[in-house]
Amino acid sequence: MSQWFQLGLQNGNSPLMEQLTFFHDHALLIVVLITSIVTFFLSAIFVNKFLHRYLLDGQMIETIWTVLPALILIVIALPSIRLLYLIDEINNPALTLKVTGHQWYWSYEYSDFNDIQFDSYMIPTNELEQGMYRLLDVDNRVPLPFNQPVRLMITSDDVLHSWAVPSFGIKMDAVPGRLNQSSLMINLPGVFYGQCSEICGAGHSFMPIVVESISSGEFLKWLESQI
Structure with missing residues (x-):
């Protein structure tokens, strides 16, 4: 942060x-x-x-x-x-996460599992609770296991977006009609923030990204709760 x-x-x-x-x-x-x-x-x-x-x-x-x-x-x-x-370089990913940019929110899909997908919207300022970050926190965080290689498949449904999390060293463009690929391995548990880094319209500054890094056991429990 x-x-x-x-x-x-x-x-x-x-x-x-x-x-x-x-x-x-x-x-x-x-x-x-x-x-x-x-x-x-x-x-x-x-x-x-x-x-x-x-x-x-x-x-x-x-x-x-x-x-x-x-x-x-x-x-x-x-x-x-x-x-x-x-x-x-992408070597034997343990998990694949598909990221789709929309005006103005993100959609996530865990491609290795059936029907595990959700949208992630920014929490409005009037709905923030104590300890939340304005213009950064979202209603649905992206849980990912740390110390596990993750493949990211990034695309867009309308205009150019860019999925960027500075602490991960990732900034990958989301292009309509094109599927870009990147890799990610998180070292530590925690909550990490990013934002859309492509000027994608009036709501460009309201497309935050929140990734929650958890252990493999907690991630499996989360998957069970979604099925």
Whole structure:
């Protein structure tokens, strides 16, 4: 869950989000180092009253200035490509959840079971109870077992939507007539919030997502109660 005046990323609650956070820190460290070096060079030019003939013209310094940025780009690109493959990788999911976007609510269907589906609407402000989050809580949360691989099948019934939960590192577009696929594995139990991240009309800001991570035993009990 995000906090007021938070500048960094939310805590990662999936292996994918943890890897995304590591890559963010990795890239940010390189950016800070480059910025510091360039700032030092610029300040030295203004302060130094003498000219360094090897910095004005020289084959060696030209070679360094050409090769070093290329190496930096490789150091950034390799973990980025690895992450792209991890995002698309789906290995033996224990559960499949179909997500359908509507104007302006979400529908969920547990495809591995018969007739387990429901709609999820935002709770209006005048119906909120103590401890609920305004514009974020819904009437039907999505229960999912943690430490279990889940396959997400995401589509839309009308216009473009986007199913996004920041703490899971997931932002998948819901496209009409197309079935997009993503994977999810939650590390910890808890309640996690997200919102539609595609401008889908007047009710765009009223399409929250609430996922409740529970144990496998509790999830099986919930399934029995729905059958």
